Amino acid sequence: MGYIQGILKFLVNRLLELSIVVIIILFIPNLPPYSQFTKSVKLPPPHPLQGSLSLNQKLNNVEIKYQGRLSGPESFSEYDGELYTGLNSGDIVKLTGNHISPIVKTGKPCKAQYEERICGRPLGLKFHKGLLYVADAYYGILSINVNNGKKKVLVSPDQIIDGKKSKWFNGIAVSKNGDIFWTDSSSTFHLENGLFELLSDPSGRLVHYDAKTKTNTVLIDKIHAANGVALSDDEEFVLVSESVTGRILRYYLKGSFKGTYDVFIDRLPGLPDNINSDNAGGFLVALVTPIDDEHPNIVQILQQFPLARKFIVRMLGITQWIFEQINKIYPNDMAKMGVYTVGRIAPLTQLVESSRVTILRISKDGVILDSLHATNKKIRAISEAYIFNKFLYLGSSQEDYVARISLAEIGWKHLDHSKKNQ
Numbered sequence: 001m002g003y004i005q006g007i008l009k010f011l012v013n014r015l016l017e018l019s020i021v022v023i024i025i026l027f028i029p030n031l032p033p034y035s036q037f038t039k040s041v042k043l044p045p046p047h048p049l050q051g052s053l054s055l056n057q058k059l060n061n062v063e064i065k066y067q068g069r070l071s072g073p074e075s076f077s078e079y080d081g082e083l084y085t086g087l088n089s090g091d092i093v094k095l096t097g098n099h100i101s102p103i104v105k106t107g108k109p110c111k112a113q114y115e116e117r118i119c120g121r122p123l124g125l126k127f128h129k130g131l132l133y134v135a136d137a138y139y140g141i142l143s144i145n146v147n148n149g150k151k152k153v154l155v156s157p158d159q160i161i162d163g164k165k166s167k168w169f170n171g172i173a174v175s176k177n178g179d180i181f182w183t184d185s186s187s188t189f190h191l192e193n194g195l196f197e198l199l200s201d202p203s204g205r206l207v208h209y210d211a212k213t214k215t216n217t218v219l220i221d222k223i224h225a226a227n228g229v230a231l232s233d234d235e236e237f238v239l240v241s242e243s244v245t246g247r248i249l250r251y252y253l254k255g256s257f258k259g260t261y262d263v264f265i266d267r268l269p270g271l272p273d274n275i276n277s278d279n280a281g282g283f284l285v286a287l288v289t290p291i292d293d294e295h296p297n298i299v300q301i302l303q304q305f306p307l308a309r310k311f312i313v314r315m316l317g318i319t320q321w322i323f324e325q326i327n328k329i330y331p332n333d334m335a336k337m338g339v340y341t342v343g344r345i346a347p348l349t350q351l352v353e354s355s356r357v358t359i360l361r362i363s364k365d366g367v368i369l370d371s372l373h374a375t376n377k378k379i380r381a382i383s384e385a386y387i388f389n390k391f392l393y394l395g396s397s398q399e400d401y402v403a404r405i406s407l408a409e410i411g412w413k414h415l416d417h418s419k420k421n422q
Contacts, residue, residue: 032317035200037310046269059374067401074397076386077125086122104149106136114340124172135172137191171229178211183226193343199309228274241272265366274384284385290356
């Protein structure tokens with residue numbers, strides 16, 4: 001009996017100690033990282049994989065290109081018949097046949113990816129009238145002459161927009177008159193701490209840059225991980241992915257609803273990333289992380305529980321702070337890698353994702369027209385689908401390859417319209 005009582009006493013004491021630690025972490029003020037955890041949101045379930053969302057294997061036979069020769073080809077844009085992408089290293093490269101040609105670096109020389117803030121990280125890309133417009137996660141909105149490598153900063157991370165600096169530049173779209181629509185995924189955290197943004201209250205924004213006045217206007221605030229951006233062909237509205245909620249928002253630029261926004265589509269079976277034209281008046285949307293009944297998303301589930309989110313983020317923040325202190329006392333690559341890794345999104349997606357990859361084709365009215373799926377784990381974490389030269393190209397912010405498949409093979413040959421550089 002005494003032995004059992006001893007075990008019970010031990011367990012009770014440990015439980016009390018654990019409770020004290022949890023209370024301290026939750027309620028002591030000014031513990032890193034510094035964000036809010038007030039909202040409790042129960043998100044609706046994703047649409048079932050039926051009808052236009054029915055599973056298929058249309059992407060199982062994709063061709064893998066450049067494997068091991070590049071890292072993180074997040075987004076694409078074409079100019080003069082050639083395809084460009086941005087990499088984890090901060091480089092913008094041109095893809096010609098089997099060749100990868102470095103064009104320019106958005107950031108500065110750096111040692112490794114853990115120095116991402118120095119390297120730069122080009123995310124959204126769009127050509128307009130011969131210039132490449134880039135949303136670099138750390139360096140802002142840039143225009144680049146790909147012929148001579150000259151860069152110009154249009155929106156700096158030091159600029160205060162509606163009382164806040166932009167911490168995580170992400171998606172970009174350019175209108176016919178040169179105005180830019182871009183996303184600030186977080187005004188609280190940088191890309192390298194993206195996981196903190198996903199678990200905190202939303203702080204993302206859709207912003208309009210006026211090319212004439214050089215001013216920025218926030219169109220939509222408090223978007224939870226504002227991501228890809230795309231204009232409708234007639235430029236009546238602009239779309240923005242809200243990744244955490246699994247939906248896409250629509251902001252009206254013209255018409256009777258001008259200056260307002262609504263939900264373009266929600267309950268997506270995955271977290272939406274970049275949005276592109278389908279060459280037929282609609283849109284292509286890459287779901288970077290799939291979600292369904294068998295594979296619920298932990299980030300979405302946690303939106304109901306602000307205290308749980310706060311505890312997780314503070315635990316990670318304390319861990320990151322420890323690595324920072326170690327690096328201050330004894331600078332070393334391992335500690336720097338620890339600081340960089342703790343708040344990243346990629347490790348979480350690798351732990352919880354399913355084998356499914358999904359690309360959606362959506363009409364201008366928000367109706368899912370078609371879906372492409374991969375089910376054989378050949379590709380993963382696809383951030384963008386882009387039509388170029390009779391192929392559908394697939395990029396990933398996390399992988400070391402570009403995937404592609406012919407439009408004819410997936411039944412999309414009718415979308416093979418030649419594009420004109422704006």
